[in-house]
Amino acid sequence: MRLGVNYVPRGSWFYGWTRLDRAAIRDDLAAIAEIGADHVRIFPLWALLQPNRSFIDPAAIDDVLAVVDEAGRAGLTVTVDALQGHLSSYDFLPSWVLSWHRRNIFTDPDVVAAEEELIRTLGRALDGHEAAEGISVGNEIIQFAAPRHPHPCTLTSEQAREWGERMIAAAKETFPQGRHTVSFDDDLLFDPDHPFTPDVGIHCGDLITVHSWIFGRLGPALGVDHPRLALLARYLLELQAAWASAEGVSKPLWLQEVGAPLTYLSAEAAPEFLTHTLEAARAVDGLEAVTWWCSHDVSRTLADFPVVEYDLGLFDADGNLKPIGRAFSEAAARKDEATPPPPNDTIAIPGLRQDGARESVRPDGPIFDAWASAIEAGQPRRLAVKEDA
């Protein structure tokens, strides 16, 4: 299993992209490598890369390459997240899709063509950079189509999948050795009204990605420090794997984001949550990598982040390793230990296209409960789509 972190620059957060401080970045990346991470995911801001629909700033692309090269020097590989998009509650769309220029970022032909061009430009720039692993398309960019978004883009599921396929094709075309993915939150799995459906997560990209956040449904259902919280990531991975298998798709799994939110964990319990989450996830057949969210705490001098966002780092905002960072480092040392074979017994889940499928597999529902109980009883059962579905 590969183990890495989502890189949140110390002090400057992602605002630092406007004025790259290479020395600070070098320090951060060295510290990240030091605790045993082998890769990072980085998040340049879309509006800086492409301030106008027809202008991709070559200097901003150079900044991305500079960070990739710094990571390489630290011994890390890098996935570059394109189309930011959305980060820690803040939306960062470029001005040319907002307000008087408002356009649907998933269906407007000019906008989608511009997005492809940005991904192609990034792909061409990254191709040949040894540390560059691939492009992840949008950090939970599907939030812009979520019914809960203040100004959601509307589209059909067919359009959502077509969009995902076009973005991945643009990355493949220009960076064929790269491994490219689409990123999404668990609305894709659980919100029945979301146009991005589970098949997009399975069919688009070289790996199947999972973002696991206990604050969504499981934390509110179970409460702070409940031991089952550490099973969520494994559950999401198994769920995606089961749905993929039923679709005849076999791809590695990537737990691309998982973190320890102190809204549902005490600070004391957070390191153990990391340890248990990674142990549980490692048991999933086909898991290739885990990327912790995140490297560094958000500085308390920055205002208005949701309270949960400030404390997600393995390092604090001054760069000191936190207890959860030590737990990460210990997990890194154990990451290649053998795992038990996957269980043969199954728990039935509906096919991803069945009515009500997304509601029925929610982690606050009976399927999760049965699945978690089986693990707790020492007799794990894997999720499998019903033959008769």
Next chain:
Amino acid sequence: MRLGVNYVPRGSWFYGWTRLDRAAIRDDLAAIAEIGADHVRIFPLWALLQPNRSFIDPAAIDDVLAVVDEAGRAGLTVTVDALQGHLSSYDFLPSWVLSWHRRNIFTDPDVVAAEEELIRTLGRALDGHEAAEGISVGNEIIQFAAPRHPHPCTLTSEQAREWGERMIAAAKETFPQGRHTVSFDDDLLFDPDHPFTPDVGIHCGDLITVHSWIFGRLGPALGVDHPRLALLARYLLELQAAWASAEGVSKPLWLQEVGAPLTYLSAEAAPEFLTHTLEAARAVDGLEAVTWWCSHDVSRTLADFPVVEYDLGLFDADGNLKPIGRAFSEAAARKDEATPPPPNDTIAIPGLRQDGARESVRPDGPIFDAWASAIEAGQPRRLAVKEDA
């Protein structure tokens, strides 16, 4: 009369603020000084100056100072426009007032306090810089409260005026020698549903500002190249002066924006439009300065600007002086010639607080018609609020 230009950086447009090219800026400003301008207005982007509510980027403030100093070296004075805001159809609000963080930028106490802090920071930075003239608050920022905005902020007229007064007070407090203004489009004068009312334009700031655009109402009413189009700026100045006088306010007038849109002017007629607009405006008692929009054409390589925005420069996008730039230069040579005394005869207008006042003074209505006809007949009459209003 002082004569200057609104500085639109050649090639990079305002996107260039992310990576200041001082040599290019020096060239631009030297060219602007060369054609006889004595001042510029500059437009740093709010989101770069203040990426987070509690973080004002000192390096971005330094960029503003660098441009001010370059202007000073070219022999120009500078007004720095804070709170961009809105530029040429694009909205550039920072992420901390948008989307999930949406807040009213005129009434939310935290947001308004942050705006004051930005203006104070700019004020402190500019105070003592010889070329710095003052701060203009928001390039037509009242558009964010316009009923026609896609997501308007709602507020009362009292709140609008209070906001304007607080912004000006923040500038005064930190840059007492500066001359500070609030900027607005003519919705303030003519849209009866706009919460920013004409008294805000009169009472807030050291000068009364006017933005004159024939594409709003007069162009559509009169058609391309109509000779009366060149009277609009004078009319707006006289209207504001008349309302100010009735309020007992005596301040210099600043025609802060006026331009030659090729949607209502042929390219051949544009230079003469400039000449006639400036001649007409000079006749207004109390006019201190005119600032043409704008220095440089928007490059055609940049997409999605409204068609009118591409050709407003005195220089083209490569920096070549256009015929309208030569007309500007000739006007600069004549700017201190004597003007006739203001007329004694008057045309009655309603007081700014009278019902229907804003509709009745529109440039496509009978008051403008009577006023323009008097000028054309060689017997100008000034606008004056009815005694019995």
